[in-house]
Amino acid sequence: DQQVKQNSPSLSVQEGRISILNCDYTNSMFDYFLWYKKYPAEGPTFLISISSIKDKNEDGRFTVFLNKSAKHLSLHIVPSQPGDSAVYFCAATGTSYGKLTFGQGTILTVHP
Amino acid sequence: GAVVSQHPSWVICKSGTSVKIECRSLDFQATTMFWYRQFPKQSLMLMATSNEGSKATYEQGVEKDKFLINHASLTLSTLTVTSAHPEDSSFYICSAHRGADYNSPLHFGNGTRLTVT
Numbered sequence: 587d588q589q590v591k592q593n594s595p596s597l598s599v600q601e602g603r604i605s606i607l608n609c610d611y612t613n614s615m616f617d618y619f620l621w622y623k624k625y626p627a628e629g630p631t632f633l634i635s636i637s638s639i640k641d642k643n644e645d646g647r648f649t650v651f652l653n654k655s656a657k658h659l660s661l662h663i664v665p666s667q668p669g670d671s672a673v674y675f676c677a678a679t680g681t682s683y684g685k686l687t688f689g690q691g692t693i694l695t696v697h698p
Numbered sequence: 699g700a701v702v703s704q705h706p707s708w709v710i711c712k713s714g715t716s717v718k719i720e721c722r723s724l725d726f727q728a729t730t731m732f733w734y735r736q737f738p739k740q741s742l743m744l745m746a747t748s749n750e751g752s753k754a755t756y757e758q759g760v761e762k763d764k765f766l767i768n769h770a771s772l773t774l775s776t777l778t779v780t781s782a783h784p785e786d787s788s789f790y791i792c793s794a795h796r797g798a799d800y801n802s803p804l805h806f807g808n809g810t811r812l813t814v815t
Contacts, residue, residue, distance in 0.1 A: 590741075620803055629704070629791045629806030630742070675742065684732045684795060684804055688741040
């Protein structure tokens with residue numbers, strides 16, 4: 587049972603444009619959501635998070651939106667840069683901040 | 699810079715042997731560390747929670763006798779894959795919260811690529 591789903595395996599975007607990565611979840615007990623970026627053979631790097639009491643959190647070029655009623659969150663990267671090319675994982679938790687449930691990941695490719 | 703260090707970054711071993719992976723928190727103490735595993739083209743899955751000074755807590759389906767976890771100090775947790783088999787080949791990643799603020803996000807090590815031949 588996949589409680590966190592990233593339905594787009596890959597996304598290709600032109601440099602300077604907006605990248606929108608989507609994530610859906612099914613567990614109503616999740617109340618904290620995170621986005622991680624991962625390069626091959628490396629561990630995930632934290633990008634941005636959002637608590638369920640908010641619907642938006644912004645940090646520089648990265649903005650995360652949360653729609654609790656739809657159980658959906660998205661990560662917006664604007665403007666996209668070639669260095670943003672990586673695998674992006676959304677993750678959620680509702681019990682312990684260390685026990686994360688990850689989505690399958692979306693491969694983002696930003697073309698120069 | 700990195701806040702969690704993992705060693706080795708890759709290891710190849712023969713079936714039946716054991717492999718130890720170390721996870722260290724750098725310049726902070728971690729009473730709890732978390733071990734994840736990622737199979738090729740799949741998501742990261744939590745294996746176990748490593749607790750300093752006490753037994754680890756394993757997720758459902760993870761064999762505690764096969765994946766031995768020791769958290770003997772506040773900066774070091776080890777995962778030993780015992781009697782390794784080819785199906786244990788995977789990417790193992792440890793993580794920890796920085797400091798005592800459990801509202802802070804989880805920081806991950808760079809992972810260990812285990813290949814069992």
